[in-house]
Amino acid sequence: MKIAVTSTGKTLESAIDPRFGRAPYILIIESEDGELLEAIDNAANSGAFRGAGIQAAKAVADRKVGVLLTGHCGPNAFSALEAAGVKVGTEQKGTALDAIERFKKNEIVFAAKPNAEAHW
Amino acid sequence: MKELAIISGKGGTGKTSLAACFAFLAESLVLADCDVDAADLHILTQPRIIHQEPFVGGKKALIAPDKCSQCGICLENCRYGAIKEVFEVDPVACEGCALCHYLCPESAITMEETLNGTWYISETRMGPMVHANLIPGEENSGKLVALVRNQAKVIAEERNIDMVIVDGAPGVGCPVISSITGVDHVVIVTEPTMSGLHDMKRAAELVRGFGTPISLVINKWDIHPGMAMEIEEYGKSSDIPLAGKIPYDRLVTDSMVRRRAVVEEDPGPASEAIVEVWKVINQHICK
Amino acid sequence: MIVAVASGKGGTGKTTVATSLALALGSRSQILDCDVEEPNCHILLKPEITDSYPVNLPVPSVDKEKCSLCGKCGEVCQFSAIVLIGQTVLTFPELCHGCGACSILCPERAIQEVPRRLGVIEMGFVKDVEFVQGRIRIGEAMSPPLIREVKTRINRDKVAILDAPPGASCPVITTVKNSDFVIMVTEPTPFGLNDLEIAVEAIEDLGIPMGVVINRCDIGDSDSKDYCARKGLPLLMEIPNHRKIAEGYARGVPLVESMPEYVDKFRNMSDYILNNKH
Numbered sequence: 252m253k254i255a256v257t258s259t260g261k262t263l264e265s266a267i268d269p270r271f272g273r274a275p276y277i278l279i280i281e282s283e284d285g286e287l288l289e290a291i292d293n294a295a296n297s298g299a300f301r302g303a304g305i306q307a308a309k310a311v312a313d314r315k316v317g318v319l320l321t322g323h324c325g326p327n328a329f330s331a332l333e334a335a336g337v338k339v340g341t342e343q344k345g346t347a348l349d350a351i352e353r354f355k356k357n358e359i360v361f362a363a364k365p366n367a368e369a370h371w
Numbered sequence: 372m373k374e375l376a377i378i379s380g381k382g383g384t385g386k387t388s389l390a391a392c393f394a395f396l397a398e399s400l401v402l403a404d405c406d407v408d409a410a411d412l413h414i415l416t417q418p419r420i421i422h423q424e425p426f427v428g429g430k431k432a433l434i435a436p437d438k439c440s441q442c443g444i445c446l447e448n449c450r451y452g453a454i455k456e457v458f459e460v461d462p463v464a465c466e467g468c469a470l471c472h473y474l475c476p477e478s479a480i481t482m483e484e485t486l487n488g489t490w491y492i493s494e495t496r497m498g499p500m501v502h503a504n505l506i507p508g509e510e511n512s513g514k515l516v517a518l519v520r521n522q523a524k525v526i527a528e529e530r531n532i533d534m535v536i537v538d539g540a541p542g543v544g545c546p547v548i549s550s551i552t553g554v555d556h557v558v559i560v561t562e563p564t565m566s567g568l569h570d571m572k573r574a575a576e577l578v579r580g581f582g583t584p585i586s587l588v589i590n591k592w593d594i595h596p597g598m599a600m601e602i603e604e605y606g607k608s609s610d611i612p613l614a615g616k617i618p619y620d621r622l623v624t625d626s627m628v629r630r631r632a633v634v635e636e637d638p639g640p641a642s643e644a645i646v647e648v649w650k651v652i653n654q655h656i657c658k
Numbered sequence: 659m660i661v662a663v664a665s666g667k668g669g670t671g672k673t674t675v676a677t678s679l680a681l682a683l684g685s686r687s688q689i690l691d692c693d694v695e696e697p698n699c700h701i702l703l704k705p706e707i708t709d710s711y712p713v714n715l716p717v718p719s720v721d722k723e724k725c726s727l728c729g730k731c732g733e734v735c736q737f738s739a740i741v742l743i744g745q746t747v748l749t750f751p752e753l754c755h756g757c758g759a760c761s762i763l764c765p766e767r768a769i770q771e772v773p774r775r776l777g778v779i780e781m782g783f784v785k786d787v788e789f790v791q792g793r794i795r796i797g798e799a800m801s802p803p804l805i806r807e808v809k810t811r812i813n814r815d816k817v818a819i820l821d822a823p824p825g826a827s828c829p830v831i832t833t834v835k836n837s838d839f840v841i842m843v844t845e846p847t848p849f850g851l852n853d854l855e856i857a858v859e860a861i862e863d864l865g866i867p868m869g870v871v872i873n874r875c876d877i878g879d880s881d882s883k884d885y886c887a888r889k890g891l892p893l894l895m896e897i898p899n900h901r902k903i904a905e906g907y908a909r910g911v912p913l914v915e916s917m918p919e920y921v922d923k924f925r926n927m928s929d930y931i932l933n934n935k936h
Contacts, residue, residue, distance in 0.1 A: 302737060302739070302741075302750070302753055305738040305750065306738055308743060309732065309743050312743045327753075330748065331748055332743075334743050334744060334746045334748050380696055381696055381698075382667060382668010382670075383669010387849065408824075408825035408826055408856075409668075409824065409825050409852070409856055411667070411849040414848045414852055430736065451757075463831055463835065464835075466757065467736055468757030468759055469734060469736050469759065470757050470758060473759065473763055474762070474763075505826075507856050507859045507860030508827065508828065508831040509827065509828070512827045512828075540825075541668045541824055541825070542696055543696065543794070543796055544794065544799055544800075544829070545799035545800070546827075548799055562669075564907055565702075565909065566673065566698040566907075566910075569696070569701055570696045573695075573796060577797060580796065595904075624847055624877050624878055627847055627848055627849065628847065628848060630848065
């Protein structure tokens, strides 16, 4: 299954960016072998005026991702991810590698609701 | 880290003067001036700008006259009346929806980024401050407010400061909503007038929608003690605790003229009351 | 004639000036409260409301039967108010600006527009003065469409007085646009002057003539007056920081009623504006 992790950089060793819509990169990782498939440059989106979370959710869903690991996820992005069947693990810290490890060990508690406010 | 927002519903109730006083009284804090349409806090804090960035990103339509065949499709479909009869875009009316761009059969309309304002990180005698100027008449003030608040939080984290004080915008619309979403506590500053009461009720209704705890401050209460009492009663009956009442005091304006917060000067009735109000609010937040 | 009353800073007495001007002109005037976030004219005027109607914004509703999941709607929407995600088209009505792009550009004609409540327009009379106000729904962020609706009620045969929101951002510009004259109300303090400068800069771009009313003229400093002189802005009126005025306002009594000698001052101001309008 494909996993998306919000990141401050382009590699698996980069620190997780707690923001979803406005993270500089979104890493797409194959959970089976931990391979980094793509580092989505989210710069255009992170500077977007409105609906950054919704656009990031679309980018993730379009790549047929099953799980998103991030810090905070607002209500609009959350409902978009939910509609696409993407499960969301929030409050993630450390690097993308750490998050993947936690996922493999079944340590991720998936969010049932958004954990951030909508921004204007 | 705690975030405290000061709002008023009605303008001119003393919100910014009070924010400057709280900033002076708080041990350490980051100030965020989110009243970006009419930012005044800088007048009292006299910031020294250490970093500034343009605020761009809003888009507006632009018609290339050499490609335009004046077919009128854009004019017919624009709901904002932003296309003039001479096939020019009125940038004030344009909302940047891009409908005209997509409909134009000649591909004569492009969407161009516009400069909406500038934001700053500064040092002040009270602590670091994030503030901004919106270019007059530009939209997206809610977005700029979110940006200012986020920057203030980043600085607070970097420097291990545990409080952010937000000077919010007046009204109950987009910029205010942006000023208060997710903060830990909201102070509503009002004055003892019928408009003050009316606007305070609307502001309180908005804050309650977010479930954020509120403290009420009645400024210049002795201008009309009867109305102050009515506001106090309303607070009691609606579960909005009163943090205190501040008397009318010319020293507030006098110190503003000297570019100082009134609590920085020789004590007077207003500054003494403000010190007490701050103690109450500070206790609420630290709970 | 359309006269907008604006003020960069809130609480400077904008509503006091707008309502007193309307009352002084009586049946010749119409007052329209465009400060839809915090409409206050009604507090001073106590109008008899005779008519009201809701104002809506058209937002998209997708017919799943007709939708081919092409994603065009999400591509064209500049506000992320509609998006194709997975096998669903989601809408976010609170982000929608009601431009109609998704509906008009949908190749399957699968998007209808349905109303989202923005607020309400209320109309009535204060004695012989026509009264109109807009009131935004709490929690609603989009005020300009509601302000535009208030302005459709302008009676061209009268002196239409628009009470603008404070500040200098889009709701203010939406209000003062196409006015013949703007009265800027300020107070002579550093805050008042700073906000006056911002608002004057915004309105200058529209090319509408302006004049200034200085309220509480005996507090603060003289910098505001110097600014007006430098800018060539006519000083229309000065109102002192009188306890009687403040108390009247607190109780909801208009200035021309607590101080009747102001009726003539407001009439003179109106005459001046009539001779110097756009």
